[in-house]
Amino acid sequence: MASKSSRREFLKTTSLAALASGVALSAPTALAGSDSPVPFKKWKTQWKLGEIGNKMDILKAEATPAICPYCSMGCSIDLLTIGDRIIHSRGSSDSYINVGQLCPKGQAAFQLIENELRVLTPMIRTGPKPPVDEILNAKTWDELVNIVKKYPPNWRPVGWDEAFRYIAERLKSIYDRHRAETGAPRFEDGFYYRGNVTPLQMIGSSVMKNEEGYLDNKLAVFLGTNNFDSQYRKCHSSTVTALALTYGWGAETASIEDVALSSVVMFFSNPAEAHPLSFYYFLQAKERGATFIVCDPRFSRTATYADLWVPFRSGADTALLYYLLYYAFFERNPPIDQLAEFNDLMNRWNITREDLEDLKTVIREYDVNTVSRISGVPVEKLRKMAELYVENSGVTTNHRKHGIIQWAMGFTQHTNASVNIIRNAAIVQMLLGNVGYPGGGTHPFRGHSNVQGVTDVQFGPGGLPGYPAVPKSTLEIRVYQDWKLQGMPDAWEWEVPQWARDKPPFNAIKKPNKGEADLAKALRAWIFNGWRRMELTWGIFVGTDPETDPRNGRVITDLPIGAGSSETVWPRRALDGEIKAAFILGENPAVTNPNAKIIWSGLASLELLVVADLFETETAWFADVLLPAAAWAEKEGVFTDGNRVLQWSYKALEPKGLSRPDYWIYTKLFEYLRRAGVIILPSELAGKKVEKVRFVKRGKVLEIYDRALDPDASWNYRGGDGAAFPVSPVEAEVNPRLIAREINFAMLIYQGLWDPIRDEFTPERRGVNLREEHEIDGVFSKEFKIFKNWGCSWPKNVRLLYNLDSLKKVLGKTVKIVAAGREWEVTGETGEILDEFTGEYRPFAVPGHNFFIPKIFRRRLSGVADLFGGVDMNKLIKEGKAEVIGKFVIEEGGEPKAVSFEEFVAKTGMKYLWANDTLYIDDKAQEIAKGLVKRPFFSGKSYREAKASIDAFKRRFREAYNQTRDIARAVEAVIDEFGRWYPDYNFQWPIHTEPVEAPDMELQFEYPTIAWLHPHNLKVLFEQPDVVKTMPVGVAHDVSILDAVEGELVVMTSHRLTETFHSGAMTRNVPYLAEMVPEPYVQIPTKLANKIGVRSGDFVILETARGSLRMRAFVTEGTAYLNVNGKELPIVSLHWSFSFSGLVTGAQANFLNPDVVDVKTTIQESKAWVGKIRRG
Amino acid sequence: MVSLTFPRRDEGVAVLVRLDRCIGCRACQVACKEWNSLEYRPTEFSPTFTTPQDLEPNVWKVVFFGEITREYPTGFADPYVQPIPFNCVHCQTAPCARACPVGAIKVSDEGAVVIEGRECIGCGYCQEACPYNVPRQREDGTYTKCTFCVDRIQHGMEPACVAVCPTEVFEFGPASQVLASAEAERAAGKEVYGLNLDSYVGGSIRWVYSISKDKAHALKIRLPEKATVPFNFLREVLNPVIRYGAVLGAALLAVIGVIHEVKYRKERVKALKEATKEKGGKE
């Protein structure tokens, strides 16, 4: 078992060996220095290692690999330290991801640790906060900054104890009032919190370790709130939802090294800047002859590799994608649906001829001229683009070639991102046969280093760790209790109770009987499985009392009920008084949220704001308490990179000053809030101390075991042994390794990150070998060069999602391997799971794995035992010991009977059932786990059926506007008349819809924005809550509103750079990065610059419905100057990572955009809005 | 003449800078600063995006951005921006080293041209001699520049910027091998810069650039076609005089210095203007 010292020793030796792995030089022959050319002077010919930069003690330094805190590539950085001094940092040469290389942020990341601007002690505000109405009323950026600067926090430094007590006391008073007013958590039908009503908002960053983000969600649940979210909301929430609903999982479908095998890449993003190391692999594709199409209104550094640069209007993405399909179905000869391969694909994702016809009706509307008119891309360029992409795709080449669609915020930040844009990318990839095959796939590149991980462990207001949805009603809890009584079965063994079948959400299950299942039923069983995991690992209760009467018993649930508010919608709730307190750890929404005045006034209106960060960020300016956070390499834990690879990030040095890791802060917060009586669980109030785990078999109640509830024990992360030996005193107090073990059981998708049989954390594996043919996925790993022995990945170490048959399709073979004593035949990548009989690894999904796997699985212990057999979970997590206390139901002589673990093992041989909960995949699971091209997002009809209504609705909208000349009133009239925006249409297929702020009203009427389907957007439209009425924080939903504003009309979008990151807190405060990008700027096309008379470097004024700001112009031909709908339309792009606090500062682009949001996920529309530009 | 001996062009080490691979990320610019512990200095917005706008005493490597129009492989003529990572190119017979009156500029066996700060007297001759305008004066008066990471390459490591580059733009190795790679690039139809230069720099430099033809016109943003400084040959003749302490020589040198300085500055301004004109919207 690896102790701390042996692990360190290993790392040290590997890194030092790597130090001198440079080029072997031939012995120099010219001895230029042997005779000094200058008389009487010693001629220097040799330099000591590190002599120039004064790093001579480098050989005494200890090297520790930590994962880069910036983007999601997952690069390893070796920090060479002596004590708490960093001598040198460089890319870890053993990492297959960055092979010793780094981008400028990774290279400068050490300056996040050694930085004079860091906050090193807890601090309490003594100054008053900026007043809400003053903030809302500011007309310009400078005015706004002057206002808030008048109200500095005037920090008083305090110790941790005082800071925690202060927080507990303040929050107690808010909670006491809330409980008194609402009676929570005591209601007529039971004990629970309404998680959306609890007045606390929690926000956790996406650069936290998994162990930290997980505790954020756990603490939220313990505090009875479902108002929690993380940065992912504002980056890729639309991706996650659109992909999960189409394919099964909301993640990048392939791994980074796989892009090297692509034949064509369509970039709707800028990975050369946002994810520089990905270009190590894109370069390999390029060298193999791949074609790169870069779709971006701005010439980015990604375009340095472009074969075709396609500048287009931001917000026209859906139309652009549709033209690919138009070409494939209507222009190419033969059309793709006449190809044999297309039939196979149809079968794979359940698409009927009928569906295809409906979809084709939509596609037909996007011919080349229409798309050119919407997007501003000339016809010839569109043709070239479609031809290059389609002809290099799987369906047209019989899988000899595959194409990738690559995207990031350019896709995700629109009001129609999930329903139209990303959904369309997913459909294009399916129809063109590009997903689930090497070199193909949908590649959303996640922004932050651990945004995938934090999304997984902290899905946000509607989900729990690992993605199961939060309970939405007490009925769900009752059905869940019934499911428990049935022995926690998989979907096929589960009988949906008669009394729930006609009520939502259970009425969606079309096969409710035992022995059958459909997708809805399988997904529900998976959600229940997730809740059970929470109950067991957290020592809480969710169910009814008594347990045996689910229908009429009292509901008691420690999981709060109801989906809460997200990152983007909570500020207006705060202004309305619904949210009164917030914890924001490691995030800077003051800069990253849209419509700065809304978020600033929201922050200012809180009674209690607690912020933890490295620096005094713009968000911290509004805080009541500022806590000093430890930096990325001052703590340890797991990072999940953008393509789902889990890697261990090691601790290189102790936290500076009083700063502490977030896992420590969350745990201490729990302790203080618990002691102060802020945290009171519903089960406690109900007097529930023990869960009587019972199964009912043929009317007979069988005693399985009594489970003592002990929520406090689950928060005790002290000590640890074996692989979980704490690495230093801070970790001995709160040990992330114990939290990681807990995650292994709490989240099905992460099961496998700890091997409890071998006591091994798989994210610690750093194997750079490809697997051997006889091993699990050996052929796959070898043939497609996938590094399966480095870290692990979810699900079950699968690296390419939906890889059902790539061995068969691409290599033309299936593979037989022997594992866990049996022979398996596989057709694709299968992944691996511990075997319940042997404790060895066996293939997980056989053959390969299809869509939705493994949300859909079989469970051998269905109806037999509790999850993991009823093991003492706390003991297993904390001590690594498996002690099974639950009983097992077997049939003996036709009678059900509960027996002990030992007896059960003697009979069945499932000795290791506590390690994997006996999950497996079979043909039944494969069958319903197919992808779904057909996927309604709203209630309503298919496109052809709804067409008449849609047309009528559009006509009415135009008419109402013509009558009133007021969009808000026109929207109101339409909704009144039709009952809904976009009546009758279920958005099964995407359609192009305009941004809320369309540059052309003709287009707005032809393709009305989808936004008004979401209540938050209506709040914005109708200026709610009342405090914002008449304030300059609304939308230019009618572009003529800007007629009175001086300047040229432009579409505005935003970007960031290689050297900057997100809010800029992590780059503007890093000297080496600040030196390269000292100021924000707006990139404008030369033609526009000439028109308004500015040269590169001059100031311009940008004005929108929210106000105006002054910024320097960067003038270049590399910015789109388009012809849209017959009119000239320039695009300008603002560099957005700036604001008023830090080493370098500047105007904040998000001051200018509106806070309207995506209709499914509430991600903000910050990539397409309108305004005027003039000389400044 | 000074008895400076330079390793032959196929001896020592060299670097091939394959510009077609460069994504302009500027990791090399940062890695250089990190390894050499160069301090941060506030900068200003740059209208060309190149920041700082040229080398500085605390910035030994700068990535230049050159905007051009080019024909893409798909046939469309569109704007394009070529990043050009630039540092001292380590001339074959380094004029700076030849110009240094006190021998403070060393040439290592590997071919690295290194200014020894402790020996530098701050005369600035190296800067004037340099056809690439590389050496920069620190606040303490001494001159400084890229050292080819001599304190790494002599210990079996690549230069810091070479090691960090995510797209392996730099091929570093024995000069003979790098020359062969450069020739191979040329044979493959690429433009190669740095192997057929003026005798002033010894005919070649150790940091050689390659770029595909359709983008080659971007090179002039920072790499002059003629690698020479016309007036400097005179100084070269007189240099030995000062080395042996002749007062007259010093006076003469000073005069030449002034004449040269004026012309040199003029040329620099002109070159800079031309470079920025490449950017849209200027003038």
Ligand code: SF4
């Ligand atoms: S920011 Fe991304 S690409 Fe750059 S070093 Fe870090 S992980 Fe790698």
Ligand code: SF4
């Ligand atoms: S590190 Fe490499 S890719 Fe980045 S700017 Fe330097 S040479 Fe170009």
Ligand code: SF4
């Ligand atoms: S580029 Fe200039 S500084 Fe570098 S070796 Fe040549 S002359 Fe000397």
